[in-house]
Amino acid sequence: MLIARTIMVDDIPGYQPHAPFDVTDADDLGEQGGRLCYLSWNRPNPATATNQGYLANILGQGHYSVLEHSSASFYIDGVTRNFTHELIRHRHLSFSEVSQRYVDALGFVAHPGLASVTRPARYWMDEVVEDAQDAYGTLVDNLTEQGQGRKQARQAARHVLPGGTETKILVTGNLRAWRDLLTKRLATNAQGEPLADLEFYEVAKRILVELKRVAPNTFQDFEVPA
Template sequence: MATPKPCEVSLIAHTSFTLPLGMDLGFIKDSSDADSLVEFAGRACYETWDRPNPHTASNEAYIRHIMEVGHTALLEHPTATFYIRGLSRGCAHEFMRHRHLSFSQLSQRFTPDDDIDVVVPAEIAKDKQLTDLFLEACDVARDTFSELLSSLEKKTPGAASGRMNALLRQKQARQAARAILPSATETRLVATGNFRTWRHFIGMRATENADQEIRHLAIAILKELQSVAPHAFGDFSVTELSDGTEVATSPFVSES
């Protein structure tokens, strides 16, 4: 039977920052590596290492100032990479529309589907009867996939052409049969982006108007980013709606 899969977001890499060796610039780190890199890049433009303006003397105040004036290009220097599991392929397609992010996704063509894990939409998951119906439909799709795959592997020509051709035939059969699999099929992927891009993604997808699955993903990513860059993402606040789901908003980011 199809197995429901929850979304799991793991931060697997993020920017580290080291002051230039052999250079006494007078710059003092007072925040995380990622936040410090944003400030260092900005101060490099004017070499204001000694923080002459008391209003932007702390890292937190400096980053808030660049948000206020819109100097967000500085946020392109630090990056973060996530490994995401339990995401539906339908949601993954929406995620990949954010083309300034970089993705490496599990291949259905090369990876056997011995079992089928699926992501049950939140509205369906609230109702056991609907959930059972949904999982039954996924089972039918999986059984049909297996039948198609078996038949295609037998029908594909060139059976005596060697091991490499046999592997190619398997891939060709799989890529044809996979068309029947539902968009709820679970996928796994790696996603990398700079902070400016992540802020744009969160601003668009962590809102009430966004689909619940991608909204949940955006907020999970935001919480991880706030742990490594509290000032670069500290302007976002997460609140709970009446239905129990969450949204994230910032005075410096819009949905557009």
């Protein structure tokens, strides 16, 4: 869920704004940053006179620093701790995640790769998950009865939970950081198969859909996979 994005409140002095509603604020701010570098306010080159053309040139030159001025924030739930363990490797993003030390464990989220699993394998998977959740609850109760506090009991008991335990996270990043994430997590091999973990790949697709609404010209070189 997209919950925040860049909003312009004024233009850099000298900048000639595009027609109202022709350009999103996130795309517009990137252009303003780029034009400021060269004081090219009068748009002398027809190929870069539009925001789309200007940002296409920025992308072609790899002048990504101007894309750092605009940002987007996403609230993500229904994902696993395994997913967020990979997500936080993208260090230019900012994160706020549900704490397993203070909050009771959430449910289990099946990995997309498990969709085709049939019995008896599915039966044993469900049994393991249920046993782990039962063990977690039992451990929390046992440690609490011994006098341990809420945080201490949960931080110890969570060690029996599977990596597929659900989590919720808020993620904010500038558009350059989001481009870096999408480049890596939407990459495919020669056969068109995702190189990233399938759960991450599916989340990245949804993020791209929203970013193409927020800043279509900044992400004009990305296609949303089927």
